[in-house]
Amino acid sequence: MKYLMQQTMRWFGPNDVVSLADIRQSGCSGVVTALHQIPVGEVWTIDAINERKSMIESYGMDWTVVESLPVSDEIKKRRGNFQTHIDNYKQSIINLAECGIEVITYNFMPVLDWLRTDVNFVMPDGSKALYFHHLDFVVFDVFLLKRPLAEADYVADILAAAKERYDQMPASEKERILKNAMLGLPGSSDAFTPEQVLKALESYSGIDTQKLKEHLFTFIKEIIPVADANNIKLAIHPDDPPFPVLGLPRILSTKQDVEDLFNAVPSVNNGLCFCTGSFGARADNDLPEMLNLFCDRIHFLHLRNTKRDEAGNFYEARHLEGDADMFSIIKAIYKLQQKRGISLPMRPDHGHQMLDDLQKNAYPGYSAIGRLKALAELRGLEYAISKMND
Template structure:
């Protein structure tokens, strides 16, 4: 059977969700990273092998890195960006030498994914990740107080945000601020407003075209190295998939993905196809994008979002959002059959539920919610495969 290679994300030895937990979920592998290595520095063979042996001792495999981060110096082409690119190239060589075959990364400036509420309560008592557009404006305009932000929004939106801000308690304001300032995945260190404002200021003069040019420059430098090392690069789309905090976002649409693949044609240049991130935009046809880019997809994040006309969206159950997950899995199986491979995938952004409500985990990455998502996805996959309807 050519089924997907089922994995879960693991944040390393300090993760509340253990390797034993992941193995019990039914996953056969993990995607992980050396979060202890500062961004821009070298991943050594010794450090990679140490992590790999830890995973394999638990009866699992590690073949996908998530993520080998790209520094803001590289994204801006400032400071130490050439040294960071050399470290990235050598890290790719070391990963290839250790048998790691897929490297995920993103090109989102300053901040990774953003949510206004990371513990939004559902009627059944579980919690989920939620992005509320109005609350985001409250954060940008009145909590972060980004210079010039007010001029970027319609006057009626600013007035609604001001009314919302004035109605919020101090505790609600602190909660929103804390959610928006979460650190990078795998880190317990939150950002400060001063840090974020300083980093935003460094992107003055960098619009979407220039940022995309910097991405393509980076890829021209690292993709040949990856290809020689037997490693495939897989870019994760923007989350949310539109500009935020005055920053450009350049991997949000089908056209963005096509531009990337055309700019640096190589079997080592491809996509981490996240159905949730792309699916948060109504103009992205997810099954059609899978069909178009199937030969360049190296890794899959299967999650579902439900959006509204105001630009809000939340993490739905894996089979119950705006994206037709049955159609997605049918297309993935067709891609695998055509290419003769098993693509690595993972469930993503599970709900906090049951006993995990009493535990501290990285938001979206509790054990039970992701186990539920994996079980649902696996069930759909097996049913489609057994019925041979792809």
Template sequence: MMQMEQTMRWFGPRDAVPLAYIRQAGCSGVVTALHHIPPGEVWPIADIMLRRDLVSAAGLSWTVVESLPVSEDIKKQSGDYLRHIANYKESLRNLAACGIKIITYNFMPVLDWVRTDIDYPMADGSRALYFERAAFAAFDLFQLRRPDAEKDYEPALIEAARVRFTTMAPEAQQALYHNTLLGLPGTGEQFTAAEVLAALSTYADINADTLRRHLFDFLSEIVPVAESVGLRMAIHPDDPPYPVLGLPRIVSTEEDLQQLLAAVPSVANGLCFCTGSLGARPDNDLQGMIRRLGPHIHFLHLRNTKRDGNGNFYEAPHLAGDTDMYTIVSEIVLLMQQRRESIPMRPDHGHQMLDDLDKNTYPGYSAIGRLKGLAELRGLETGVVRHLFTLLLIILT
């Protein structure tokens, strides 16, 4: 039976987790990107081949890019966006020529992802990533001081944010500021409040409908190129999957995904199905979404979250959150048999634990926590496959 292709994300030669560790974890490949090239610029074949050869020398494969970033100019259709689209097409052609098969990207304005606590203490002493609405509102209202931010929050949440912020110790306030303004994964950068406010001001006239139209325009340009060279595009959902900082979010629900797929019908127009991001919304039916969107799922991020009734969530152990991972993996295994192809997967994020507690790694990407998640998912998938194979034998006999 077909099984998932097991990978981990690798941020390149400066990653604290070396390729040898990823191979020892049981992965057959990595997903990586050329983080040193600014969004909007071309990825040259020489740079792609250098990265591919580095991965190959470690006994691993590289067929999934995560991510080929979409510039803010493209998202806003401003400035250099036409040149950036042309460059994106050239990068796609170069990546295909080097053996890449899947391109992951997202269309989140300004901030790629948001957490308020990157050291959330778990009962076993490990540390997780956490998003707390009151803390985020406190950052927005009292640290970033975004103009008219209070219009985006109900009075009860504003008061909760005020209490939350005024009772924080100074070091906790500083940590909140730092955590919320983390830069893009792999860059090692830290945004400043001034940079974020300036970026937000450029989106003042862009609502959800406008941003969605810009996404569809972008797809109409790049999907035909991807299809012509045998690539599959896989958009990552919003994280978290609802508006932040007054910015629209348009890849958060099944309806969003269905509209995106219908806008530019093509085998090359597909999804990175992230159970963590989509699972942070209780109204997303993940099992049903796999069944209905299955032909368009090109890449998998498997992680779990634990929500509460106030919109807060933390990243739970891979098998122990609100998402029934047994059901999810069962649906994926059935999907792969129907499609007769393996789907690449990575155990998205992991708790910081054991020896990694004292190491400086990008939040969510320490080695041991992801190894634990991968081991759990591999074991779960093996059990599902064996169970289905046994059922098939019973039916045939």
């Protein structure tokens, strides 16, 4: 028997402009979603989970992967109501398991889950992609957000270039960069304000890389017995972007970071959401090597591609054309599935906005047609690799 990836797409719930009917027509067998309406830190009830599950099943698809069950900043800082939030997290795990969920995705990024400076970067063919422009980010950090002591994080020539860029920017460009960097959680149309972000950054005072890692390990040690008892696989998403931003530590960006986590909590249910875009935004991450090394602990796949440059910029490339060798990646995934005798859930991530979707107000990176194109390419690549191994 051959084991091929379970094809899914992310769905942001009833208000998503990409409907369940759209996703079903793409050929997906399942949906990856979350209960965005429940405040972070509160319990996901069985009734709420089953209501969402029934919606999905009514379109002939399954819901077995949660993305994401968010970890509150209180837990990440181990301050305030963190213990109540951990207890609620445990109960949510139990409830999700009772409803048939198999994988829970989460992340441990402080304050902001992800950052881009341009969510409408126009590609040569007219489609739009997500883009991280390093100098624009410095402009945002130092001159727009005005984070205290931000200048200390950058060398003099970068600060000078950012100041020159800021001085020459029209007001509309400054507003655009600020708006893009302040985007809220995926699936939400709400944006953070600079005041909210500065207050949140201040609340992380005294928490460095080592301290945040300790908090992650402690959190996993507290919840893994519940996951083990309920046969739930935890899949942590790597940092995006995979380097420190806004003076905050990043603790899941490299092979060594993953090894540290797995060594700290050896349960196989303490696993990874392997995101080829997040890991691939760093040139020092060898993705096929990491897939082989962590093959037993990978529970979910985000397949996307980025294109980097030496200045620290990167954009979301076509799935088969970025810096990541997608052929070698899919080949490694195919082999690990045969080795483990499982079909891993995957979703095509961060597709380009293109064709008719250019006129629709989809969440950046999550329009339908671009992801459908990516799904077809990835599906075809895996099929070809599977035939090569007949």
